[in-house]
Amino acid sequence: MLLCRVGSVSWGLGLRSGALRAPALSCRIHRVGTSGDAARFRDTVLLPHTHFPMKLNNQKLLDRELQIQRECGFDQLYTWQRERKAKKEFCLHDGPPYANGDTHVGHALNKILKDVRNRFEVLRGTRVHYVPGWDCHGLPIELKALGQLHAGDLTPLQVRRKAREFAEAAIARQRAAFQRWGIMADWGNCYYSFSGHYEATQLRIFQDMHSKGLVYQDYKPVFWSPSSRTALAEAELEYNSEHLSRSVYATFTLTALPPKLAPSLGNALGKVSVLVWTTQPWTIPANQAVCFMPKAQYSLVKRVDSEQLLLVATERIASLTSALGTDLQNVTTFVGSDLEGGVCQHPTISGKEVPLLPANHVTMAKGTGLVHTAPAHGMEDYSVATHFSLPVDCMVDEEGRFNELAGKDLQGQAVLDKGTDTVICMLQAAGALVKEEWCVHSYPYDWRSKTPVLFRPSKQWFINTANLKDKAKESLQKVKVIPESARATLMAKLDGRTYWCISRQRSWGVPIPVFYHRETGEALLNKYTVAHVAKVFEEKGSDSWWVEPLEALLPADVLKKSNAGSVTDYERGEDVLDIWFDSGTSWAAVLHDPHADVCIEGKDQLGGWFQSSLLTSVAVRNKAPYKALVVHGFVVSEKGDKMSKSLGNVIDPDIVINGGPDPVLSPAYGADVLRWWVAESNVFSDVQIGPKTLNTARDSIYKDVFRVLPSRGTVASLVGGQS
Template sequence: WWYVLIVGVGALLHPALSFNTSRCQNVSSTEGTVHPAAAQGAGPYRDSVLLPRTEFPMKLTGQNLIDREVQIQQECGFAELYSWQRERKAKKEYCLHDGPPYANGDPHVGHALNKILKDIQNRFEMLRGKQVHYVPGWDCHGLPIELKALGELGTSGLSPLQIRQKAREFAEGAIARQRAAFQRWGVMADWDKCYYTFDGTYEAAQLKVFQDMHSKGLIYQDYKPVFWSPSSRTALAEAELEYNPQHVSKAIYATFALATLPPKMAEAVGELGSISVLVWTTQPWTIPANQAVCFMPNAQYSVVKRRDSSQLLLVATERVSSLATLLSTELESVGTFTGTELEGGVCQHPTIPKKEVPLLPANFVTMGKGTGLVHTAPAHGMEDYSVASHFKLSVECIVDEEGRFTELAGPELQSLSVMGEGNDTVISMLKAVGSLVKEEECVHSYPYDWRSKEPVVIRPSKQWFIDIASLKDKAKEVLAKVRVIPESARGSLLAHLDRRPYWCISRQRSWGVPIPVFYHKETGEPLINKHTVSHVTQLFSEKGSDCWWELPLESLLPPEVLKKVSHPGEVTDYERGDDVLDIWFDSGTSWAAVLGGEALADVYVEGKDQIGGWFQSSLLTSVAVQKRAPYKALMIHDFVISEKGEKMSKSLGNIVDPDTVIHGGEDPSVSPAYGVDVLRWWVAESNVFSEVQIGPNVLNSARDSINKLRNTLKFLLGNLQGFDPRTQAVDPKEMHYIDQYLLHLLRNYSMKMTDAYNDFGAGRAIRLLQAFITRDLSKFYFSIIKDRLYCDPEDSLGRRSCQTVLEEILDGVTRSIAPILPHLAEEVYLHAPGHNEGETLFRSGWIKSSPVWRRPGLEEAVEGACAIRDSFLSSIPGRNAAEYELTIEIEPGLLFELIESLQDEPTSSSSQLTELMMSSQTTLTSALPRDLPADALISNGSFLINLEGGVIREDSAYQVAAVPTSMARCPRCRRYTSSSPDCPCPRCQTILTRAQ
């Protein structure tokens, strides 16, 4: 009471006051419904009603839709937008560095998902006033392009330069098709200034990174096991593997007889007889390359006797029970030892007479499968190689580049495929000498070449490597400062780092950036240093990397460069290397070639396959050279799948072509033309952090959502016909309270939209849009204001107040959806009032909202009235509110003062309160009259007002009495405010009189 008496209603509506309220419920209405005044047919008053008028089409379909989108791109300067914003003054720059798509095929929906996601963010940042740095690029080298370019020709008889020429032509064709698609999708960029990894300037920047890393000792040449693809005849990096979880191997259990017992075992078992070590492997072909059998030092091992054969086997104690079941016999323990007590034991190799191999400790031995003793072939296993390095074991390769046994494997195996006949032959050899204990099929995950889809092998070869171990700790340190979206992906990024002790960066192909190394013809020693690399880098910058094969050796390694090298010899003593760099090193150095200098990208946005690919290679090369990550944030999306949840493939016939989505297929009834904005809506609406589905149902839903949005926009445009906000806008302080309230809601909407886009939340932005349109506009505001829009005088304060708000809503909604639907946004802007011809939305900024729109006191007044209206409407379900007169009783207090601000006189048929109630007439009182009619409908409720953080709280009760109106329906406005059915109501009479 004291508060009301002192400050009054005026102070309650002051923006500084804060109210905590519940949102008002909504009435069931949409902007598509027709106001009664609009349904008069050819009645005598039709021409006096201000019905919506606009040339903006409700719906565009087929070729009309396609033509309109292309027309908008041309009229609104889509092609020039990126250059325009780069030239304008801006306080901040926003850099989204484009991960290069691979130039080996046509554009697909995966491209659409990625490129449109990036474009949505770039357009938002540009609208917010930032200068966007976005240079599209393509990854142009690599085996897939080389193989597709050569087709059935193969490499037989073709020189490296001929191969490179065909590969370049193929890549350029793919780039042209992809670039045209990206432009059609409305992706904002300067498409004449893209980057390509086969450009000489790009290659030169890449070699500078290579030289920097080499000078720091991070790049070195070594002979060690690498993943090798027999089908592609080249080394592969971890990122170039696909793991097939359904690969079937012939797994075996085999014995290695103990030629020399470990001292502790010899003491314990005495004269029991011959003991054999039992091993398990899924790669029997590697047995001929065995150099040791490894055990876990801190595990326990047992010598067991088979009940069915009395054979003595050494196995891990933990595995005895499982092995007994597997072998279908009892295993009796005759001695138990710790792993360390096995040291000193020596085994007889089962297939190579007179060859003995030691028992050695290794921490990588596990007890989950097998026997707890691991057959170790250092030439054909990464962990096996680490044992060989520590114990100085031989690392001898017995497999050639085609995946066949060499002569070192022996005459019985030579030339046999290790993954086929060679594997079977080794099993037969083990069986012949009595070493094969059991053979079984094993389904497990196995690495495949990501291009040829064929299994790989591990074999040693002389390659160039990056020492990941030296970079790993620093990479983890800087990665901790990078924002990862979603955060759940951080663990995968770290796991990929942990799995990589080194990175093989050399490839035995022609289509790529040559490793700038020369080899001494006699010694084979490599010649590579800052002088030789700098010279080659300069040549690449000027001529491109083809010059590695085009120029004579004297130009690549001139005498003046050779003189700078210790003990140089003559140029003729050397020959150029044949290897090229891994394409992940190509793309991983894009930060140096595209961003340059100290530039740092705000974000990288790519699919989850880049967790082990471009994200990693970019991080490692940048940490090596700059000691920091090249990005502030990573946004990682998932893959696109069919509507049935299947991976897309030609064999299943479920591939969705983005070009068909946009332009339609041969049968429009099956594949209609959806247009670009439907494709963009699909991207924005999808939960991109899980598998993204696409198909007819999803696309139809997107189209329907856009058409509903068009319906709202058409309503707004239609009611703004003839209104110019520059000269006819009403000051917010003079507006009707309901209009001021909508500005308050619009401001909240704009702030939430900004937050959503800032968090890469395009899907959240769509949900905010739909909620705002459905709840705040269609079901609430539009249903209330139609009478004022259609039937008030054209220049009246009430109508202009409403139009001012509608123009702000139109502008705010259009700008808020512009990053997602740029074609629709610009189309609306062409029809919208308030700007000069030739202006475009994207050159005019983000949503404009004013702090003065924040009116907490006003919010309380309107939402209190809404609560009262909800009680009234619930008492007349299914009936027309306009047919009732209301009496609203509110006990004296704060709520009464607020509601009284909406109605100056006790009873009114034209007050703002009556407009909100949508009734014929409203009476506001502090006590219901005693003589209410018998047919009065009584409803009641309460509304909580919470002021200044709870310092003042008031829960006010109210009652609403609704009685059928005694007034007649006005033939013009169709409200029950007339004294006679044939006579217009007083308001309409005044308007008609003025019109005469």
């Protein structure tokens, strides 16, 4: 025990049992007035001495950190621990960051969390398997690589060359940042979704799923981005809750009364109209039916201000009275099924009649209880069309403009802009416009261009997730999810996904290995054709889809096994695979064992990589690709706001470490402060960062570097695998 007497108080600094004990000393500390007096007593107390400075600032701090990383061999730690003998191996599978720009604090949170867990396993004597990688394909990279150029002015190979160069440069910058943060990995052996081996593995997964009937081609509505001119999957959308639409109440005049109502309404034929409400007036030219709920109550009402007769849902009368600004007198009431067999006049297309049809998707939450149905522009509408064999005519082109099928008055107009104006004018001219109003509601946007999308039918490749859901849910029961509350979100997103559109109309991606017959358009896709293309990709990369002659991709022996004709009868497909399918097959290209022990990603991946990895693995192996999931929150400002360049609250991790132009406003904190910020944070909620947070982390390092990390259910539970 090291004893000291301060005044009349004795206290001790305990040493571990069995350790060397210093000779007992007794000293009396007197009040001193000068530094010289203090120096007389400094050497009378036996305390540890170190040449390591307590505090370093600015460039000295950065130089010391780099010196430590270099002299301590940080870059050799991963290789060293892989070469040592160990009874157990721990695998953390790295969800690939996107190679479309520089790193941000979200990257720092994610990578440092993974590093904390990996280092903990090394301390336990476990051998760690951790292969970092990058998601390298996709539209955002293509758009950034092209800049002001238009993809239509370049060949696919020119587009791909520019996109690859951009991705490689982004990867180099991100890798350097991750190394500076002290992330333990073999940075010379990473995985990339544009490597030939990765692409070939991906095609084999695709073929396996196709052979099981899980991949199919169909013509139906999909989310379509006019700004990007490609189909989108649900995971590529973000919903704007403040979207403003021009909604309308419009009438469809009855031209044939429903048989069950004809006896009581016979003298009202031509005077009765069905009232509908829609937030997308531009879809009315594509209308093919008006749907009702069979078991609901409906009424014939008369407007007091105009004597107009309208068919509406009974329970919507009160709301409609307020919306239309007039009393609605209930003339008669009947059940919805009595409407079956009725026929209406289309309000904007002369001579066209549309039926009244039953549908279970009709709700009474908003509108009139009668739903305008355009099969080309909605999945529920499309389901009605499939059931009743209605046409699914597409009047909208890839740029979101009306095409020739819409007629000369609409052709060429953007449906979400001028086209909407024109359709509303057409309704007004036909006497079918009852009311127009602005409606604020949630609407899907392209997460890349931040512009509205629309439903538009096209021929695409899909994965039938409905047939995978039960297996996926069963597999998830065996997966540990931290925090447990994230499991419900993952399940809900899985439930809401009836299909997965995996084809994209771009150049920068893995080509879908399909050949089409030049005359019939029939797709040639089987285990022989895909196996051969995968072999070519493994050797030469996916550029070979455009570089190699068709005979090299579809040789005579493959045609013979496929019972196909001559190679001249076929042409290559032009679509590429969705990047979520790209990254969702990483388990097959990277993992040595059937599962990863853990995957650690942000909560946005509950509808993204966690899900795409699960679906592809369950489809091929009937099991999840991971044993545990750790789901962390987003990084937000100290006010709790989302990081946004427009708000000016974005924090660059490089500036956190190296400082900004003004050292007072942006001091150099070094990598340790960035890592400590992560280690101290409650990562299961949104994580705040800013000057106050970073100063606190820096002070904690100075004052409490030897204390045990707080066990607040944060990183302590993460690395220990305990909650």
